[in-house]
Amino acid sequence: MSQSIHQATRRGVMTAGLGLAAAAAVTPFAQPAQASTKQPSSKGTDTMSSSTITTKDGTQIFYKDWGSRDAQPIVFHHGWPLSADDWDAQMMFFLEKGYRVIAHDRRGHGRSSQTATGNEMDTYAADVAELAEHLDLKNAVHIGHSTGGGEVAHYVARARKGRVGKAVLIGAVPPIMVKSDKNPGGLPIEVFDGFRAAFVANRAQFFLDVPSGPFYGFNRPDAKVSQGVIQNWWRQGMMGGAKAHYDCIKAFSETDFTEDLQKIDVPTLVLHGEDDQIVPIADSALLSIKLLKHGTLKTYKGFPHGMATTHADVINADLLEFIKA
Template structure:
């Protein structure tokens, strides 16, 4: 399987499909998943003639189950090494949830010419946790509960998240898809519990405000208005105000995992943005 080995010896698994001369699209997954979460997008954009790349973040999926480096600075450094190893130029970076934070942190630090555009889908920036500076955020106790449940019984916790708020399957009238739930659980359990535990702090407490201000390429924000994991009011609706070249599109009734539940809609909007 294809891996790069980072400066600290971590092996990062990646997929790199399609013509190497085509424009690259790089996908960054959410917590606690893997690059497999982008199946619908990888197949769609491969069919459109793009080069598609997706990696398993350190500690997740098939990458090394690291007990250190599970924070945004190292995540972004890993992407810098991946982009250099694959010689990615004028790439479009698309991140979901935690992956959206990784995209913001990376793009703000990327070498000139590496990045053409970025997309944040249901993404965590600017910052999730509640504070005096961010009164609309979620209380720290919410993330303490995430950590506790991950550390003590993540198998059940992951099942509860996937079968409930992540895809909106807890909403009245929702079309519950057991295969989607099982696939979320499968991806989560493939990663390392220590990395998943640490990543809760990374996605909830990292302040991406300065990253968003520094980004100088077009950025598209896509967010479901019924996102129960990353509430829209304290994420995309604030983030759009910080971007130099930002565009936002929201979706009434769409859940956090809308790239899976509504892949046809999301893929079409991504394609339109990439081609624009």
């Protein structure tokens, strides 16, 4: 365990995997299972809308859908414990570039149902598949950060032919976080037990400690700290369901995405900050790139886990170049 990880939060709780989380729920709180409810798509060719779909198990998934319905779609997948709002800088940038931009709140997060059980990656990916079907997305670019990167890998490896054109993993959790005989460079299970303990003891304080410190690199001596960014992280986190968030810790730390990465057959860009204190680069991006058939790796010296926010101008430009190529 590195020294920087020991310093991750004021309580010394290991935060080296906090931007992740992976999961899916089968039984939402106080919602009976029901058949999938198809809702009419937004009319017109150029709109900005938000809505929900109801999945096969009765879970409501909130999503934003902006831009021309005739444009190439870009779908954004957020990290734990955040929401679609974490992609504001990318949504605005690519909307202005003429793309159709879509972001959803993962079940148990943000404005989606606060799911009780079944929070694991299989159901998360199934929810994305239902959303893609509902919106009839074709040749979409799926971009995932942290846990969202795991969701992208799990979905793209299973997506219907023609649904996905390209994929991007940013500070993403694959191949696997937790240490084992097969993954000796991973983080010890005690790290994630520490997450759970801090979360249960005081979720609200924990959700201040993480963005104030390692998530955005605000614990570095030369960091330019943004109180607004910290508060926005806290706001998004506290919108979600505590039970779903808790379950996600196991999902993001123990899900093995190795086979998913090997199955992905579309061009995939892997972006990672070299000073990522949440998802250390050596046991994530540097391993993932070896498993991808059509992967491209780009790393950034000194960039933190939340670099899509702190260095949005750089990341957006590199995303645009990859999408247009």
